[in-house]
Amino acid sequence: MTVTQTSLTLRTAREKFITALEADGLSPNTIREYCRVTGQLLAFFGDISPAELSPDDLRRFLADYRRSRSPKTVYNAWVVLRSFWRYLEEHRYPNIARSLRAPRYPRPATRLLTPQDIRSLLKACEYTAPSKDKRKPFRMPRPTARRDKALVRFPNPKALVAYAGLDVTLHQSGCFQGRRRLSKRGDPLPRHVLYLMAVTLTRHTRRFTQAFTHYRQKGRAVRKIFVILSVRRRFLA
DSSP: OOOOOOOOOHHHHHHHHHHHHHHHTOOHHHHHHHHHHHHHHHHHHOSOOGGGOOHHHHHHHHHHHTTTSOHHHHHHHHHHHHHHHHHHHTTTOOOGGGGOOOOOOOOOOOOOOOHHHHHHHHHHHHBOOOOOSSSOOOOOBOTTHHHHHHHHHOSSHHHHHHHTTOSEEEEEETTEEEEEEEOOOSOHHHHHHHHHHHHHHHHHOHHHHHHHHHHHHTTOOHHHHHHHHHHTTTTTO
């Protein structure tokens, strides 16, 4: 059975589109932004059929939209147009917004943390903020201090893996290429703890038992398997 194009006007399509967004559970602010952009689209072209529009018409709309708005606002309007015409594709209208290039806008530069900023964050992880009631100000140790300090010191799994010395290094010089080995840099305590965790979980957890059996069938030594389980970042990533 062939599906024919549904007869819609921009006003009807806009109402159905907003209803679909509400059914998808988008936030009120997002729906308000979609309503605003599609309403301005309707005011710009009038209540015509979407089939009468072309990519050049949408570019003309964005060019007019850009005159009194910031580049980021124009980019958000581009996102709304792409989403609106993806919805119209369900009604067999060609997606003319697909060929629109994303408007450029300057991304804000990320400010790097200074050593003082990092020390302040680590200190804030350890104790609560001073009390502000009538009593003498005091601070309480945070029960999640170790976890929070680890999150500050290691913002991604790779940093934590490198700190534990479980990152892999390759010795090579010219045409010579050695074997891949653990760097074993940093504090040896995390490596020892991870090794013990691998031993315990392999004995009592199905997931790690299957991984252990998989490597054992490949002929790997038992101690080396525990190291592999740790290196594969099953605990750190």
